[in-house]
Amino acid sequence: MFMxxxxxxxxxxxxxxxxxxEVEYDLMLATRxxxxxxxxxxxxxxxxxxxxxxxxxxxxxxxxxxxLTDVGAYHLDTQRVIKFSKExxxxxxxxxxxxxxxxxxxxxxIAKHRCIEDPNPPLNLTGPAGQACxxxxxxxxLISYAQEPxxxxxxxxxxxxxxxxxxxxxxxxxxxxxxxxxxxxxEAVRRVGKPGMHIGDAATGMTAIGKMAAxxxxxxxxxxxxxxxxxxxxxxxxxxxxxxxxxxxxYGSHIINLMTPLTGGVGGGPDGVAIVSVAETLLGVxxxxxxxxxxxxTHIKRANNxxxxxxxVLSQAGQAMARNSHIVWTCDPFCVxxxxxxELLYEVAQHAIxxxxxxxxxxxxxxxxxxxxxxxxxxxxxxQGEVGVATARSGITREQANDIALNLLENYxxxxxxxxxxxxxxxxxxxxxxxxxxxxxxCYRRVKAELSKLGLQFTAGxxx
Amino acid sequence: MTDQKVPxxxxxxxxxxxxxxxxxxxxxxxEKALRADVDPLALIQQVVVxxxxxxxxxxxxxxxxLPELMAAGEAGNACSKVIEEALTKSGGQVQTKGVIVLGTVxxxxxxxxxxxxxxxxxxxxxxxxxxxxxxxxxxxxxxxEQNKADIIAASALMSITRAGCREVADLLKELNLSDxxxxxxxGGSTDQEYADQIGANGYAFTxxxxxxxxxxxxx
Numbered sequence: 119m120f121m122x123x124x125x126x127x128x129x130x131x132x133x134x135x136x137x138x139x140e141v142e143y144d145l146m147l148a149t150r151x152x153x154x155x156x157x158x159x160x161x162x163x164x165x166x167x168x169x170x171x172x173x174x175x176x177x178x179x180x181x182x183x184x185x186l187t188d189v190g191a192y193h194l195d196t197q198r199v200i201k202f203s204k205e206x207x208x209x210x211x212x213x214x215x216x217x218x219x220x221x222x223x224x225x226x227x228i229a230k231h232r233c234i235e236d237p238n239p240p241l242n243l244t245g246p247a248g249q250a251c252x253x254x255x256x257x258x259x260l261i262s263y264a265q266e267p268x269x270x271x272x273x274x275x276x277x278x279x280x281x282x283x284x285x286x287x288x289x290x291x292x293x294x295x296x297x298x299x300x301x302x303x304x305e306a307v308r309r310v311g312k313p314g315m316h317i318g319d320a321a322t323g324m325t326a327i328g329k330m331a332a333x334x335x336x337x338x339x340x341x342x343x344x345x346x347x348x349x350x351x352x353x354x355x356x357x358x359x360x361x362x363x364x365x366x367x368x369y370g371s372h373i374i375n376l377m378t379p380l381t382g383g384v385g386g387g388p389d390g391v392a393i394v395s396v397a398e399t400l401l402g403v404x405x406x407x408x409x410x411x412x413x414x415x416t417h418i419k420r421a422n423n424x425x426x427x428x429x430x431v432l433s434q435a436g437q438a439m440a441r442n443s444h445i446v447w448t449c450d451p452f453c454v455x456x457x458x459x460x461e462l463l464y465e466v467a468q469h470a471i472x473x474x475x476x477x478x479x480x481x482x483x484x485x486x487x488x489x490x491x492x493x494x495x496x497x498x499x500x501x502q503g504e505v506g507v508a509t510a511r512s513g514i515t516r517e518q519a520n521d522i523a524l525n526l527l528e529n530y531x532x533x534x535x536x537x538x539x540x541x542x543x544x545x546x547x548x549x550x551x552x553x554x555x556x557x558x559x560x561c562y563r564r565v566k567a568e569l570s571k572l573g574l575q576f577t578a579g580x581x582x
Numbered sequence: 583m584t585d586q587k588v589p590x591x592x593x594x595x596x597x598x599x600x601x602x603x604x605x606x607x608x609x610x611x612x613e614k615a616l617r618a619d620v621d622p623l624a625l626i627q628q629v630v631v632x633x634x635x636x637x638x639x640x641x642x643x644x645x646x647x648l649p650e651l652m653a654a655g656e657a658g659n660a661c662s663k664v665i666e667e668a669l670t671k672s673g674g675q676v677q678t679k680g681v682i683v684l685g686t687v688x689x690x691x692x693x694x695x696x697x698x699x700x701x702x703x704x705x706x707x708x709x710x711x712x713x714x715x716x717x718x719x720x721x722x723x724x725x726x727e728q729n730k731a732d733i734i735a736a737s738a739l740m741s742i743t744r745a746g747c748r749e750v751a752d753l754l755k756e757l758n759l760s761d762x763x764x765x766x767x768x769g770g771s772t773d774q775e776y777a778d779q780i781g782a783n784g785y786a787f788t789x790x791x792x793x794x795x796x797x798x799x800x801x
Contacts, residue, residue, distance in 0.1 A: 276742055
């Protein structure tokens with residue numbers, strides 16, 4: 119059987135599945151999700167955002183599997199529903215990898231499936247998380263991530279311009295910008311002495327053509343690197359996303375299933391979105407041949423996931439997949455505040471703690487909810503990795519993670535309506551030395567000291 | 583404006599069905615009211631618009647989630663269609679606060695935000711011509727011309743697609759239509775600074791902000 123036979127089948131089903139208006143599909147998905155919450159007795163509790171309940175985690179997995187089986191995926195171009203049987207989904211899951219080799223040479227890291235309360239620390243694959251970046255600071259910004267000792271791979275941002283001109287998706291401007299940005303990422307890892315470090319994406323590429331333009335083994339993205347293939351909210355695919363899959367399979371590259379489920383969106387509240395997140399992960403296994411998965415939970419108004427809703431989805435979906443699959447799964451913190459604020463680091467810390475105990479590998483960081491260009495730096499990303507390592511080494515349990523996360527929430531919940539956007543990279547860092555300004559280092563030290571009081575045992579960090 | 587007051591029993595029945603997103607029940611309640619000679623315009627002004635406005639506010643306050651907003655919007659659309667048909671038969675016309683052409687710009691397929699804004703515009707009494715997603719500048723303007731629009735509203739979530747907003751602004755200028763239509767933008771990749779840069783008439787950060795912006799522009 120050819121590896122791509124499943125793709126052919128998906129293509130056929132995208133042309134022959136049930137025709138349905140998008141809004142009808144959304145409402146069907148919403149209704150079925152609510153039914154499944156009742157059938158599987160899943161209910162959000164704002165005081166228990168990280169439940170220590172294995173049976174509940176298994177029910178969330180079963181509900182997510184049932185959801186994908188019942189509603190299928192929606193193909194936006196043909197407006198048809200692609201259905202899968204439960205057996206097909208589980209067989210695809212069986213074939214998914216549990217161990218990944220990211221990057222090459224001495225900079226290669228091995229990402230393995232993580233279990234609940236896994237004593238092995240998570241890797242930290244991080245970067246500007248697809249947020250808007252100015253082209254003039256992009257290289258130094260990426261260096262700020264790659265140089266961090268608790269960063270194992272870098273991701274990318276989306277640059278706004280090419281030689282000062284707006285970049286238009288689907289045009290030669292996109293292709294040239296992606297080629298430049300992939301080369302910039304390659305240069306960033308070379309500059310910090312980690313030339314083989316895994317590069318997770320070229321986020322300036324919005325279309326399949328743009329994404330594919332990054333494939334270039336010398337100066338661009340290599341097979342040991344990766345590219346995102348995204349789902350649209352919720353459980354939606356299109357030809358442009360699917361077109362990337364055969365290219366990336368043929369190139370031998372990592373395929374990263376990007377999901378951005380909306381809390382308050384079609385999935386409803388956090389319990390429904392947890393189910394949807396599981397279904398989207400399984401769709402990524404099935405349709406995208408993902409080597410790893412990237413859950414970016416998004417609040418429908420604020421675009422963050424640092425609230426109790428986000429915490430609950432993170433913990434429940436994570437535990438469900440940790441117990442019922444062997445895949446490598448990542449997630450990112452999306453925060454309302456920005457660099458050079460304590461609040462950003464508290465938001466990042468709670469996410470790192472919950473995700474570490476719930477079986478994730480780390481991804482990130484989205485500061486300012488992605489609303490402010492250049493408001494992202496290596497410091498908060500390295501800090502996320504550091505907190506993840508400290509969480510695993512300190513043996514933090516789900517119960518403890520719940521208490522710590524809710525405790526940390528008190529430090530920033532008042533900023534949800536009045537976010538502290540902080541400073542952009544070019545003001546948060548000394549651009550000559552590519553090091554954080556004193557105020558930013560002070561934030562790091564203050565928050566780290568607070569976390570130590572809550573039971574996290576740190577080793578030496580870069581900005582102590 | 584109509585002077586007739588919608589009887590409470592008809593108003594309550596329709597409002598309840600609309601707020602609950604019950605499309606069939608809402609249409610049945612509308613038809614029942616029309617059969618009882620309730621003024622179609624009064625139904626729109628006194629029941630449909632205020633109910634949908636309240637649903638929109640509850641969504642803004644996160645008391646309800648997107649499916650409830652969508653379902654109410656769908657029910658509202660179905661009722662409006664029935665009411666418009668009744669008005670057309672009687673030689674009347676639905677009055678709107680203005681016509682808005684709305685879509686996501688070329689290259690951007692993220693339309694959830696745009697759909698929410700469309701629901702709120704409709705709830706506030708505007709006629710929305712939704713041109714969909716991944717829409718070229720020319721299509722925005724063609725739709726505005728065909729529908730005698732007051733506002734062209736473009737959304738761009740991704741930074742790499744926001745240039746589509748500039749294309750609309752530039753084409754409006756090139757065709758000498760900048761004074762004819764108010765052009766507004768929104769979406770995650772845009773802000774007031776960008777709106778000023780491209781010469782848009784306004785920018786809104788939130789869906790409710792978009793309604794306020796349009797209200798002020800069309801005053």
